[in-house]
Amino acid sequence: MAKKEKAANLHIKRSAGDWVFDIAVIIFFFLFTFVCIFPFYYLLINTISDNDLVTSGRVNFYPMLKDAAGKGVLGAQFNNYLALQNVQDLGSSVLVTVARSVLGTALMVITSAWAGYLVTKQKMWKRSLWYRFLVVTMYFNAGLVPWYMNMLMMGLTDNFLAYIIPGMVAPYNIILVKTYIESIPSSLEESAVIDGASTLKVWLKIILPLSIPILATITIFGAVGNWNSFQDSLLLMNNRPDLYTLQHRLYVYLNSSSNLGAMMSQGGTISEQAAQSMLNQRVIQYTVSMVSIIPILLVYPFMQRYFVKGIMLGAVKG
Template sequence: MKKIHIKKSKLRKNTAFDRINYAVMTVVAFVMLYPLWYCIVGSLNEGMDYLRGGVFLWPRKWTLTNYKAVFLDKSILSAFKVTIAKSFIATITGVLCTAMVAYAITRPDLKLKKIYIPFIMLTMFFSGGLIPYFILIMDIGLYDSFWVYIIPPMFSAYNMIIIQSFMRDLPGELIESAKIDGASEYRIFFQIVIPLSKPVLATIALFTIVNNWNAYFDAMMYTTSQDLQTIQLFLKKIITDPSVAKGVGAAASISIPDRASTITPQVVKLATMVVTALPMVCVYPFLQRYFVTGVTMGAVKG
C-alpha cells in the first residue's frame, strides 16, 4: 500500500510539473510566434483600413492585393532569384567542402595533421578585420560578382568540428575493409561516409541555408549591382526607406488601378516580410527529422 501511495504522490507531482511546463511553453511559443502572425494578419488586411489600427489577431478587411503588389515588383522577383540561387549553391558547396576537410582530419594517416588543425582553429578566433577582408575581396576579383556569395563561405571551421566529431565515431573497420577491396578515398567518402553522415550533414545544411537566406551584409558590402541584390537587402531597404515601399505600391497601381488606393507602405512592408520568411518556414519541417536524429545520435555517442 505504501508503494502505491508513493507512486500516486509522484504521479501527482509529475502531473503538476507537466501542467506548469505546458503553460510556460505555451506562453513562450505565443511570444515567439505572434510577431510572425501579426505580420501575416496585417499583410492580409486592406492598407487604408489597417491605418485605422486595431488589427491584431485577425484581418478586418481581407485582401490579397498587398501580395499582388509585392510579386508585381520586378526588383523583388530578381532579388528572390538571386537569394534562392545563392542559398542553395552556397549550402551544397559549403557542406560538401567542409565535410571533405572533416573526413580528412579524421584519417589517422593524414600527413601534417598536427599543423592543419591549429591553423583551422585559429580562424575561429582571429581575423584580419572588415577592411582587410574587403580589400581581399577586391583583389581576387569577387567584388560585385555572384561568386562573392559562393566562394568565401565554402568552408566553416565551426561546422567542420561538428562534422568531424560525428565522422570520428563511424566504424573504422568499414573504411579499412573498403580500402582492402580497392576503393579510393573519394569512393569511400561519397559512397560510405556521406550516406552514414546524413543526420549531421542535414543539420549543418539546415543551419547553412538559413544563414545564407537571412544574410544581407555580404550583399550590402560587396555588391553594387541591382541584379545581385538579395531579398534580405531589399527587405532592409523597404523597412528603413519609406520611398522604396511607396515605389512598390506605385508600380502595382499601374497593373491593379482599381485597388491602388488600398495599398499603403505599411502593408507592403508586412507582405514583404511574410514572403521573405515563408520559404524557410516551409523548408524547415523537411530537415527537422534529420536535425533531431543528429542531435540524438550525438548525445548517445557523447
C-alpha cells in the same frame, strides 16, 4: 524515461503548492510561446487583410475584409502577394537569394564532407597542423575592413561569386562532419581499402551514405544561413543593387519608410499622398517580410530534429 519519471512521481502526493507551481509554469510557457509566434501571425494577417482596414489599425487578431457596409468581417485576400511582382528589384533579389542558397549550400556541404573526411586521416602529411589551421579561423578574424579590402583585392566585390566561394570552407561544419565520421566504425572503411577502393571511392560509396544525417544537418543550417545573409551583401554589393540579397532588399525597403516616420515624429509635414503611399509601403514591407519568413517557417517544423542534432553535436567538440 518519461514513463519511469511518471512512475516515480506516483509515489509523491502533489501538494497544493505543487499544483500552483505547475499551473504557473504552464501559463508562463503559454505566454512565452505566444510572444514568440504572435508577431509572425500578426504580420501574416496584416498582409492578407483589406489594406484600408490595416491602414486604420483595425486588424488586430484575425484577418479582415470589408463587407458591403464597409465594416470589417473575417476574411482574407492575397492581392498583396500578387502585387509584389510590381515591386521594384524584388524579383532579382529573390532570384539571387535562391541561387546562393542552393549553390552556396551545395558547395559548402560538399567541401565540408570532403574536408571533414580527410582530416580524420591520421596518415596525412602534417594532418594536425592543417586541422588547426582550419579551426583557428573560427576564433580569429582579421577584422571587417581588412576582410573587405581582401575581397576587393580578389575582385569579389559586386560579384555574385562573393556569396558562394568564401562560404565554401566552414570550419565549424567540418568539425561536425569529422566528429561524426569518427563515430563510424573504421572497419567498414578498412575492408573497402583492402578490396582496393581508392580514397575517393571510399568517400563516395561508404562515408557519404553513412554520414547523411550530419550532412542533412549542415545542409539545413547552411541553407538558413544563406537565406538570412545580409552582411556580405551590404558590404560588397555597393554598385550592384541587382545582386542584393532578399534581406538586404528588405532592409532597404524598411529604411526608406522609417525615414518618413522620423520626419513625422519630428513634426515635419508630409502631404496626405505621401502618408498614404507610406502606409501602402508599410503593407508592402509586411508582405516582403512574410515572403522571406515563409520558407523558414515551412521548412522548420520538418527539419527541427536536424537543427537540434546540430547543436548537440556542436557541444561535443572535435
